[in-house]
Amino acid sequence: MIDIKKLTLVQSSKLLCNGDITSIELCKLYLDRVNEVEDRIKAFVYFNEEKILDQAKKSDERRNTGKTLSDYDGIPIAVKDLIAVKGDPCTCGSKILSGVDSIYDATVVEKLRNKGFVLFGRNNMDEFAMGSTCENSSYYPTKNPWNLNCVPGGSSGGSAAAVAASEIGASLGSDTGGSVRQPAAFCGVVGLKPTYGRISRYGLVAYASSLDQIGPLTKDVADSALLLDIISGKDEKDSTSLNSDNPNFLDTLINSGRDLKGLKVGMPKEYYIKDVLDKNVQKSINYTVSVLENAGAEIVDVALPHIKYAIASYYVIATAEASANLARFDGVRYGHRSKDSDNLLDMYLNTRGEGFGDEVKRRILLGTFVLSSGYYDAYYLKAQKVRTLIKNDFDKAFEQCDVILSPTSPCPPFELGAVTDPVQMYLADIYTISVNLAGICAISVPVDITESMNLPLGVQFIGPAFGEDKILKTAKVLEDNRKIKSFIPQI
Amino acid sequence: MENNSKKDDIAIDVASVAKLARLKIDNSEIKQLQEDMTKIVNYIDQFSELDLDDVEPTIHAAQFNNVWREDKSVKGNFTEEILKNAPALVDDELIKVPQMMSGDTE
Amino acid sequence: MTDYDVVIGLEVHVQIKTDSKMFCSCPNRYGEEPNTLTCPVCTGQPGALPVPNKKAIEKTVIAGMMCGCDIPNFSKFDRKSYFYPDMAKNYQISQYDFPFCLGGKIHVDGKGFSGKEIKSKDIGITRIHLEEDASKSTHFARSSGIDYNKGGVPLMEIVSEPDMSTADEAYAYLSLVKQIMQYGEIGNCDMEKGQMRCDVNISLKPKGRTELGTKIELKNMNGFRAIHRAINYEIGRQADILDEGGSLVQETRGWNDDKGRSYLMRVKESEQDYRYFPEPDLMPVLFTDEELNNFRSDLPVLPEEIRQRFVNDYGITDFDAQVLTAEKDIAMYFDKAASNTKTPKLLANWIISELLREISKSELSINEIKISPKDLANLVELINNNTISGKIAKTVFADMFATGKAPEVIVKEKGLVQVTDESVIENFVKEAIENNPSQVQQYKEGKTAVLQFFVGQVMKLSRGKANPQAVIKYLKAMLDN
Secondary structure, three states: OOOOOOOHHHHHHHHHHOOOOOOOHHHHHHHHHHHHHHHHOOOOEEEHHHHHHHHHHHHHHHHHHHOOOOOOOOOOOEEEEOOOOOEEOOOOHHHHHOOOEEEEOHHHHHHHHHHHEEEEEOOOOOOOHHHOOOOOOOOOOOEEEOEOEEOOOOOOOHHHHHHOOOOOOOEEEEEEOOOOHHHHHOOOOOOEOOOOOOOOOOOOOOOOOOOOOEEEEEEOOHHHHHHHHHHHHOOOOOOOOOOOOOOOHHHHHHHHOOOOOOOEEEEHHHHOOOOOOHHHHHHHHHHHHHHHHOOOOEEEEEOOHOOOOHHHHHHHHHHHHHHHHHHOOOOOOOOOOOOOOOOOOHHHHHHHHHOOOHHHHHHHHHHHHHHHOOOOOOHHHHHHHHHHHHHHHHHHHHHHHHHEEEEOOOOOOOOOOOOOOOOOOOOHHOOHHHHHOOOOOEEEEEEEEEOOOOOEEEEEEEEEOOHHOOOHHHHHHHHHHHOOOOOOOOO | OOOOOOOOOOOOHHHHHHHHHOOOHHHHHHHHHHHHHHHHHHHHHHHHOOOOOOOOOOOOOOOOOOOOOOOOOOOOOOHHHHHOOOOEOOOOOEEEEEEEOOOOOO | OOEEEEEEEEEEEEOOOOOOOOOOOOOOOOOOOOOOOOOOOOOOHHHHHHHHHHHHHHHHHHHHHHOOOOOOOEOOOEEEOOOOOOOOOEEEOOOOOOOOOOEEEEEEEEEOOOOOOEEEOOOOOOEEEEEOOOOOOEEEEOOEEEOOOOOOOOOEEEEOOOOOHHHHHHHHHHHHHHHHHHHHOOOOOOHHHHOEEEEEEHHHEEEEOOOOOOEEEEEEEOOOOOOOHHHHHHHHHHHHHHHHOOOOOEEEEEEEOOOEEEEEEEOOOOOOOOOOOOOOOOOOEOOOOHHHHHHHHOOOHHHHHHHHHHHHHOOOHHHHHHHOOOOOOHHEEEEHOOOOOOOHHHHHHHHHHHHHHHHHHOOOOOOOOOOOHHHHHHHHHHHOOOOHHHHHHHEEEEEEEHHHHOOHHHHHHHOOOOOOOOOHHHHHHHHHHHHHHHHHHHHHOOOOHHHHHHHHHHHHHHHOEEEEHHHHHHHHHHHHO
């Protein structure tokens, strides 16, 4: 009997290859689960049962005729609602794109199709990836499967919740300031942000071009490595994508040792200011340290002296880039167009006024402001310089250690509606945001559950650019040695 | 964060920034937005604490140069779908918008 | 009227002749069905990304070098934000503070379009940068329609220093820019196809004053001639206002060529805030010194160099060289033809007075006409070796132009070989004299102009084929006796 709540991609692959299950059966398991819980969780904004089963059928036919595309042919996977899938609506959680079908596949989608994955549907998100709770979705807020009164995190909240609730085995999200890692922590799943440029952004609706990366949300670390192998690689359609050797993260992970002897784990003192950290989070960090040390790792002190400016730097750079990236949403070529605007200016104003939610408007305004005449030097230029300082901080820190340990989020998942002050919301990104500024990699892995509320807690391992091997290994050792074997919500 | 505006708040004219960004802001929204923006801008002003004169800005997370492609044309097949997604067309072949002033970019 | 200094600067946009667009692989072609040369990138679809065209970058560097510009090692792209339906992303990928080319100059002199001599001087070039073109909008009664085929075509912007002071100088500058673009195989610069556009910035100040006057921008001129007219009109219009004691405001004005007047498009209240910032989707460009030297050593030949060679090798005049090198295709045609004739000067005349006229009438380009360079050279040789007269050659030429047949073939088919046999001519002359006694009488009475009449008669008798010089020789000999 297959326990879908524990089923990983690695296991699904074995089952399919052994003939223990067909793709149709596998997809039906997930569809049943969706029927069971989706009403309460609302992690999806779109899926089409017919399309799913049609893909599954074709996969089974390939398998029956010995023409499988890969060992993963037939495994279903979901994507966040801002990754282009040809023929499917791509709305980015926004009214302004209602009714817009993508006219092409994102490169990552092409890669998944080439391996035979079944595209299962689209997950809810904060509008245009701007938010940390999924409350900014124009559809509905997604609920945290661990506690339906709590947020799943964001902006890839739908992806994280869907995986946590086992509505799907894995989902591709996007991470600009923590949007894969933070919801992973809130939902008790694994979330990876690769080195900038590792994964092609062609087909990822841009929020902040120099910070965005697609990242997998999975049940365990091995699945994360598996997806990284499949979707990374230089893409001629994305000028910012990097050349790197043929990835084999999964193999490396499986074959790397079970201990962390010789690994230096840095703990930046700026992250661990006494008595400021939430008690549960502090406890989870302490626990993590003990597990890592037992496995042979050495904890060292490192410094990230400019880290406190990271949030300000991020919000200037991200919103500036976003203000230009979102300019194309104007009702001219696709999407919502305001009715009865008899002149062009009104059409723009009304379409964008009606189509964008409040947080998106705030960020577009901020971004427009910091780029506007007279303010560029004071804000945007300075933010880019601060970015250099932060990058240098990490470079220096990685001379002293191999990976950096930090909480993913300063607090456990909170209730819907609890945080309304935008600045307060921004401050919660403190641990994740600097990773995007520096363009390096990081992974969030679940480590514990809060006593009082039974909510998951995750910790983050940050690695240098191209250091995915190191953080995957460290995360796996933690995963193998933590007392909670599987993180499965009750729902 | 304090709720009262500090004495040395940075003046941000939300209405004119909104026009630049082609965002319609209702009068009812302006006051709250003005407050939100002032708070945010005050927060990001902490850069003024740092001496950044000798620091180079980072534009790209990864530093490399000369990414380009060979000049070879490929005729795509997107016309039908592009026109299908358009809210309005002229003669089924041009994308229709309200009258543009010739040469006007404002 | 007070004397004014006129200060003119030109912003020229040149579409680069590449196979594909600037940031996507859509074909770069003119005249196709609307919206058929489109893709996610050039229509600003969600998630699409730009990838620069290497050839467009190279051509920009070459253009800069041909104009004497400095090519910095480092350059980058920037986003220029403004909302307009013909710009799919509502920002244009352009260059702001690190363009591909800086500085440079174009030398003007010689006879201007108006016929007056142009002062010999250098017109400075401030910068040349690379960007993407906007799409095409067609205006209807209450709406406009956009065709994205043109959107994303590689566009070079050449900004001149405000060094020009007359319409003639501007015209000359533009002609030279066009020549360089053609010679460098960079762009065809056909203004009717939108491959070259020019905005004029013009201001007047009282003579001798250093402070510049109010700058007015002129747009919408669809040809060099229109630009020339527009500049002269605008100088007059502004001078009139200033003469009356009025003042000018910064404006953008359009040009109505039919009415011969400029009209207000919009008043410039403030500078447009384009919110330039470095393009995060594109990596910067870094040329090594070696790479730049390679460009330089392989540079296409400049028009002046060809002009000089024509003068030196073929012995034609400076003026003829100017006319023949005005367009690269014509220069190449002449070059090919001239190497097949002993009299390049005569050939030059044939091209300048006959061929160019026919080309202009037929609206074909020199590459489309039926007369090959070799055949034109052969026509000239037929005149040189007295096979046909210059006059007959003109009819042969007309036939060549229409049919593409070789001159020898036409001469043979129509039996146009010149009669040079002296005895035959002598007979015709005798006959003409015998048949026209009264004209002989007039001649003997001193009316030497009557000689022409006899020439005409001999020509009639010989059906135009008698060699005119021989005819005159014999006529004179006989009549004077």
